[in-house]
Amino acid sequence: MAASLGTHVVLRGTHETRIRATFCAEKNRIIELVSSSQSTRPFKEQSLLASKSSLGWMRGRAQMSSSRKALCRVLSSTLHRALNFYIFKEEIKKCYELINRVxxxxxYLGSSRMGPSHSHYVQAQDLAKEIENLLDCTTWSGGPGLMDAVTEGAMLAGKPVGGFKIGREAGEWTASNFHPYLSSENYLTCRFFPARKHGLVDAVVRNNSFDKTAVVALPCGIDTLDEVFEILALIQLEWIGSKLHVPFLLMNYDSFIQSCLNF
Known part of the structure; x- marks a missing residue:
């Protein structure tokens, strides 16, 4: 009796033929399974690799994005510092040019909050007028308050006046170079405190015996006290007045800074 097993025909009556047919059928089945697995496995592997690749790309993109953000922050910070340094350098240069010109x-160092109604305002005005009549030199001030009093006193004496003002004064930000008493040629608004300090220090350094300079500290607050102590430190270290003496006057009006002196 003949029977069909796929593509093979065997005789049931023959044991050897049946074994051979079974072997061939199993062999073909194994070949089909192997072929099927070989044809589908690369697809699965490719899908898995594609998934891993997509995930890795997304992670890489996220890392690249964070890296770019970090790089942008570093570059922004670097450019900001470079820009500030350039502005600071230009301000110091302008301070020196103004001093050489005026x-x-x-x-004078004093409070910016004591206006014309304050008793110290009139005292500072009279003091500046007397000093200018005595020394016949340039008066350096800047800012409102007692600095305006000093400026008025020097102008009443008919003497030249120069000014260094910080952009942020007495809690107010002033973007202009406006001053009610000084011309724009004799006045400079600084953005940075160190630039103003450099200008104030250079204005009192005596290059020769004909230069008549001095430092006058009027009643003031914390910010101006910082400048006062810094100049005192430079005098003590002989960075100022080492060869040519520079007088330092501390005006203790109404015992305003007596506690500081006692300390």
Whole structure:
């Protein structure tokens, strides 16, 4: 009796033929399974690799994005520092140019919050007028308050006046170079405190015996006290007045800074 097993025909009556037919059928089945697995496995592997690749690309993109953000922050910070350094350098240069143009003289440091109605305002005005009549030199001030009083006193004496003002003064930000008493040629608004300090220090350094300079500290607050102590430190270290003496006057009106002196 003949029977069909796929593509093979065997005789049931023959044991050897049946074994051979079974072997051939199993062999073909194994070949089909292997072929099927070989044809589908690369697809699965490719899908898996594609998934891993997509996930890795997304992670890489996220990492690249965070890296770019970090790089942008670093570049932004670097450019910001470079820009500030450039502005600071230009301000110092302008301070030196202003001093060379107007001349060295007496630097006044005082409160920016004491207006014309304050008793110290009139005292500072009279003091500046007397010093200018005595020394006949340039007066250096800047800012409102007692600095305006000093400026008025020097102008009443008919003497030249120069000014260094910080952009942020008494809690107010002033973007202009406007001053009610000084011309724009004799006045400079600084953005950075160190630039103003450099200008104030250079204005009192005596290059020769003909330069008449001094530092006058009027009643003031914390910010101005910082400048006062810094100049005192430079005098103590002989960075100022090492060869040519520079007088330092501390005006203790109404015992305003007596506690500081006692300390």
């Amino acid at each position: 001349g060295r003289g007496v630097v």
